[in-house]
Structure formats: C-alpha cells, structure tokens
Amino acid sequence: MGAGAAMVGTVIGIVFNLLHPRNPDAFDSVEGELQMIADSGIWQLDHFMLTLSVAIGFVGLIAIALSMGGTPAELWARTGIIFGGASAAVALALLALDGTAVKNLADQWATGDESITGAATAMVEINIALLATTFILFFGITPLLFGRAFLASGIYPANLGYVEMVGGVLGILTGVMIAFDVGASFAGTILLPLSSLVHTVVLFIAGWLLWKRAATMSEIEPSMSTVS
Numbered sequence: 001m002g003a004g005a006a007m008v009g010t011v012i013g014i015v016f017n018l019l020h021p022r023n024p025d026a027f028d029s030v031e032g033e034l035q036m037i038a039d040s041g042i043w044q045l046d047h048f049m050l051t052l053s054v055a056i057g058f059v060g061l062i063a064i065a066l067s068m069g070g071t072p073a074e075l076w077a078r079t080g081i082i083f084g085g086a087s088a089a090v091a092l093a094l095l096a097l098d099g100t101a102v103k104n105l106a107d108q109w110a111t112g113d114e115s116i117t118g119a120a121t122a123m124v125e126i127n128i129a130l131l132a133t134t135f136i137l138f139f140g141i142t143p144l145l146f147g148r149a150f151l152a153s154g155i156y157p158a159n160l161g162y163v164e165m166v167g168g169v170l171g172i173l174t175g176v177m178i179a180f181d182v183g184a185s186f187a188g189t190i191l192l193p194l195s196s197l198v199h200t201v202v203l204f205i206a207g208w209l210l211w212k213r214a215a216t217m218s219e220i221e222p223s224m225s226t227v228s
Contacts, residue, residue: 001059001063002059002060002062002063002064002066002207002210003060003063003064003207003208003210003211003214004060004207004211005056005057005059005060005063005207006057006059006060006061006063006064006203006204006206006207006210007060007204007207007208007211008056008060009052009053009054009055009056009057009058009059009060009203010053010057010060010200010201010203010204010207011204012049012050012052012053012056012057013050013053013054013057013196013200014197014200014201014204015049016046016049016050016053017050017193017196017197017200018193019042019046020046020050020193021036021037021039021040021042021043021046022036022188022189022193023036023189024185024188024189026188027178027184027185027187027188027189028184028185030120030121030124030125033106033124034105034106034109034110034120034124035106035110037102037103037106038106038107038109038110039110043099043103044099044100044103046099047095047096047098047099047100047103048099050095050099051092051095051096051099054088054091054092054095055088055092057200057203058084058085058088060203060207061080061081061084061142061146061203062081062084063207063210064077064146064203064206064207064210065077065078065080065081065084065146065149067155067210067213068149068153068155068156071152071153071154071155072152072153072154073148073149073150073151073152073153073154073155076145076146076148076149076152077145077146077149077153079145080142080145080146080149083137083141083142083145084138084142084146086137087133087134087137087138087141087142088138090130090133090134090137090138091134091138093130094127094130094131094134097123097126097127097130098127101123102120102123102124102127105119105120105123106120108120128178128179129179131175131178132175132176132178132179133175133179134175135171135172135174135175135178135192135195135196136171136172136175136176136179137175138171138199139167139168139170139171139174139175139195139196139199140168140169140171140172140174140175140195141168141172142168142199143164143165143167143168143171143198143199143202144164144165144168144169144172145168146161146164146202147160147161147162147163147164147165147166147167147168147202148161148165149161150164150206155213156206156209157209160202160205160206163198163202164198164199164202166198167195167198167199167202168199170191170194170195170198171195171196171199173187173191173195174187174191174192174195177191178192
C-alpha cells in the first residue's frame with residue numbers, strides 16, 4: 001500500500017505540477033501574481049489535487065523509509081521522514097492558502113476592488129515565504145537525506161540516490177533564490193518545476209521498486225516500526 005501511495009501521489013503531483021499556471025511576471029510583481037491567479041480557471045482544482053499529492057505521497061515516503069530499516073541507511077531514512085513530515089506540513093499550508101484565500105483575494109482585486117489590495121499584497125508575500133521554505137525543506141533537504149539513504153541502503157540503485165541529491169541541491173537553490181528575490185523569475189519558471197519534477201520522479205521509481213519487492217517482504221524490521 002505504501003509503494004502504491006508513492007506511485008499514485010507522485011503521478012498526481014507530476015500532472016498537476018505541469019498544469020500549474022506559470023508566468024514570469026508573477027515573480028516580478030505582486031500585481032503580476034494576482035493577475036495570473038485571477039486569470040486561471042483551474043487554480044483551485046490544481047491546488048486541491050496537489051494537496052492530495054503531498055498527503056498521499058508522504059505515506060509513500062514513509063513506506064520507502066521503512067523499507068530501509070536494518071540497513072546502513074536507517075538513520076538517514078529516519079531523519080528524512082522527520083524533515084519530510086515537517087516540510088509536508090509547510091507545503092500543505094502553502095497549498096491551502098494559495099488555493100483558497102489568495103484565489104479569492106485575486107478575483108476581488110481583478111474586479112477593481114482596491115480596498116483589498118493591502119490584504120492581497122500581504123497574502124502574496126506570506127505565500128512567497130512559504131514557497132521558499134517548502135522548496136528548501138520539501139524539495140531540498142528531504143531529497144538530500146533520502147538520496148543519501150538510497151546510496152547507503154544497498155537496496156535501491158546508487159544512481160537513484162545521486163539523482164535525488166541533485167534534485168535536492170536544485171530545490172535548495174530554488175528556495176534561496178525566491179526567498180532573497182535573486183533571479184526569482186528564472187527560479188520560479190525554470191528551477192521550480194525542474195527540482196520538484198526530479199524529486200517526484202525519483203519517488204515514483206522508488207515506489208515502483210518497492211512495489212516489486214513488497215511480495216517478498218514478510219515483515220518490517222522492528223527497529224523501524226515506529227518513527228520518533
């Protein structure tokens with residue numbers, strides 16, 4: 001079930017990540033961001049599906065970590081779950097705000113209601129901070145930890161670990177560039193989809209490999225039965 005969750009969650013994530021509206025102007029000004037959101041007809045649906053992706057995918061992430069119990073990768077996998085859980089919470093908060101509150105404010109702003117400009121601006125700034133944090137943690141540190149775990153596990157291919165770690169570096173770079181507004185347009189339109197795509201594709205492959213192994217796994221190692 002965990003392996004299936006990894007595959008289903010990542011497929012949903014890949015599809016709706018690619019469908020997510022993007023515009024270089026959105027990273028250059030608050031007005032550009034609000035206009036992009038107001039013009040989108042799939043904004044709420046896209047964010048709802050991305051929320052499902054994070055929630056279901058995290059179940060898969062736990063299963064992948066548990067599959068490395070009793071190997072030299074155990075500590076790396078445990079730490080990866082901790083960072084994954086914290087960063088998934090931040091990602092879910094971002095998606096909830098972006099998909100509902102910001103969308104409603106953007107729609108009102110687009111009608112010419114200037115009274116909500118201040119609130120809309122503040123919400124967009126909060127979203128930018130959450131987005132940067134999400135990429136540093138969820139698509140940065142977490143992939144680095146799982147990439148290291150893959151390398152040490154002896155279960156998953158080493159190449160999978162290397163690709164995951166490259167994706168983690170890209171995720172951290174994306175988050176830092178967005179947070180400090182350095183090349184934010186490039187980070188948002190190029191690095192953001194690329195780094196998130198690398199992580200989700202790696203997790204899909206790991207889920208598929210775990211799915212193939214699941215039939216032969218009679219029990220989970222007791223040392224990884226709980227994560228604290």
